[in-house]
Amino acid sequence: VTRWSARFPGDSRVLAVAIALAALVAGLTRTPPGAETDTVFVETAVQLARDGADRSGRERPLMVQGADGQWLQPLPVHLASAFVRTGLEPGIAARLVASTAWAVSVWLVYLVGVRLFVKPRAAVLAAALFAATPAGLTLAASGGAALTALPPLLAWFAAVASCLERPRRDVLALGAAALGLGVYTQPAGVLMAPIFLTTGLAALATRHREPALHLSAVTGLVVTLVPLVVWYWQHPGTWVETMGRWAVHLAHIRDPFQGLVAFARWDVAGRRASDYWHYFSPVYLFLTGTVFAAAVAALLPVGLAGCGDRMRRDGWWLVVMAWIAAPLAAALLDAPRSIALAVALLPIGALLAAGGVERLLATRTSVGAVTAWSLAALAVVEGLLRW
């Protein structure tokens, strides 16, 4: 087993692409139990394709008023609308958006893993474990916007991981710009952008503290927000129901002190702390079968405890900090146990679980190797069974 482990896999890139394609197919072809089509998303995409305008009557809107009156972020719904225009059945179009986002994320998890782990097999494992997450399967089949927040986030992680080795301002700026695109994907994306920008830069600062480098990242993020500024300049009335819900209430812009008071209210802080804590509940993550496979419960702590051995040192900080930050946006949105909003847990958890496999393999014992591969196989099989 240990010799086989050393050889695995042959060409990691081919394998990663295959896993990503499998994820795409899985998301499109089957509907696992618990997956319900996001009808508002689908109807809004249809309306955009049909009328070229949303419910508010605005043509090609940046913020889209959904069929139920609630506002949606533009990227996924415009993409779905474009697919509908090509003649695709609306439900399939919505699933295509989610599944594509998922498949791209699988590839990006591999890409991040390659930069973080010493061996490419761990990157492939991370991609496979991510592709087999029950939550990923469910969200892809539901066809909503949740998964579309992941490619921007993972592109940013890939940029940071790459810059840990060889810092390049343009790469970092592009990564941050990609992260900024996350603002246009789903409600949690708005808060995820500053949270993960801070996380990434903090990890980067463990090795590179040049202000110009960090400034390039901030600039990259800010540039992607320019369309937002223009939109709110032209349509100030949409602020309250969009950013006022997803990030900062208008009243708190006018009076930041009141905003701070509202944010730091004792009961609110207590509730958010509870929400945040419950995102890490082992029952929620591993025993309900809705987020990770049960076997990941054993791999993830091992990875968390020891991934420092198997990943390059600064990369370890990136993953650990990202894991800690993953449910922050959802908790700040007062959303308890909503994996659609805390979707960042999935790829980071998969990376940590792959780190756990690597650590067990590093024991260079048959028991370690058998345990590692058995748990990894169990996690993937559980995902397949759910599919």
Added chain:
Amino acid sequence: MRATLLHGLAASALTLAVYAWGLDRVPPYLLHDEIKGALQSQALVETGRDLNGRFLPLYFQEPGFTVGRDPASIYFTALVLRVLPLSEASIRLPSAMVGALGVGLTLVLARLWWSGFVVPWAAAATLALAPGYFLHSRLGHQSVYPVPFVLLWLIALTLYLQRGRLAFVYASGAALGLGLYSYLAAVITMPTCLAATVALLAHRRDWRAVRAVILAFGIMLAPLGLWQFVQPDRYADIVASYRVAPAAEAGGRAALPAVAEAIRGRVDTYWDAFNPGRLFFTGESSLNVSTREAGILLLPVAVLLVAGIVHLVRARRVPLHVLLLAMLVLAPLPAAVMADVEIRRWLVALPLAALVAAAGVQAMLGGSRAARVSAACLLASMPLLFAGFLRDYFTEYPARAGQWFGGNIRGAVTEVLDRAEASPPPAVYLHLGVPYLDAYWKFYATARGQSALIARAVYFGSVEDLPPIPEGALLITHAGAGPASVLLAEGWQVAATASEPDGTPSFAVFERSRRP
């Protein structure tokens, strides 16, 4: 050692001064659990027997609670009641004393672990200023009683590891064994501590000490074994009352899903035990043991705890540090087993957390200038935050918590007791729809020296079932509820109303109208 004991004594005395303040006013009313325990203690003082007539029993059984109340609190309260008269304050004072003792013992232990003044006193202060510990220490309830036993165990173990005298190992085992009689949850806590001790000593290959600690623990188990022999159903009653084995109840094919569900529930409870929202912001959901304005621990302790955990993990070669962390992690086991997250079942975690926080203080004080300043600020903020908590506790909390303590039954009962001395003595009717009214009646009648009136009360389930009632009779029931309107229609009149601090009437005293 004498200086250490003096420090401990001083910490206990200071704590008791705060913890015993205003016990007759806050919490606003007595809980039925406090009353039932106090009645057992009072019976012990008066007759040497429990309410069932058993002479000096090990456990105090009651109808509906055959498992029995644990002896430590009953006997200690009885000791206090030999000196002080029965009252709301006197039945809560023993818990406050035990809470204060816990703070003193924490200081003693901290001084055995760390030199200097600041770190040991930081440990004691962290515990003393923990709102959760303060609140539990002011209830006449057993939940705080396991704390001194666990601290005595750690002190004895520390002394053994420092001095090598086997007597200390015996003492640590005995402390754990005696702790079994402090609270039902100790049935899980104390064996866990014993297992941790055995693991620590076995790791040192100190088999002589392993035997000693097990022997001492075993000797202390003897009374429990004898009681189990006399009351063989007790163990089954414990299991049944806490639904520890739902799978067995489900049986057959339903057993496996029931087991899975039970495991999920218990893991979730365990995880929730460390929920920072509860620990540092809002405390328990029940206003009996929380003001909802402060956490179980003060917020600055969160930072000290993290610093302490990091420090202790880095210095994991020190066996007692490993033991401390292990026990902190294992502390919520009783909560998990019983699928009830309330800290009363694992209050022993608080002194352990205080010690970890003290380790954090030590680490921060030995760190950078910023860390030292931060530690100073955090420590300085704790008394300020506690003062804010106390202000709320003594002013606004009683009004908020009144209903959680069953409401102002005291007001109605004392009103009737005042009127019952009249001549001719009126008949007294007590509505069983008011929870535990019989226990409150017995308690206040005894406390006011009117024990003769206890037997005069007639209990009834429904106003419709009342027999013909003589004129001038008094009756207690809910105010404004169904029974009240029926009574008014039948010629009763409201003699008095017992209201909550916010003015809401909760209970009414009715008087059978006299014919003109």
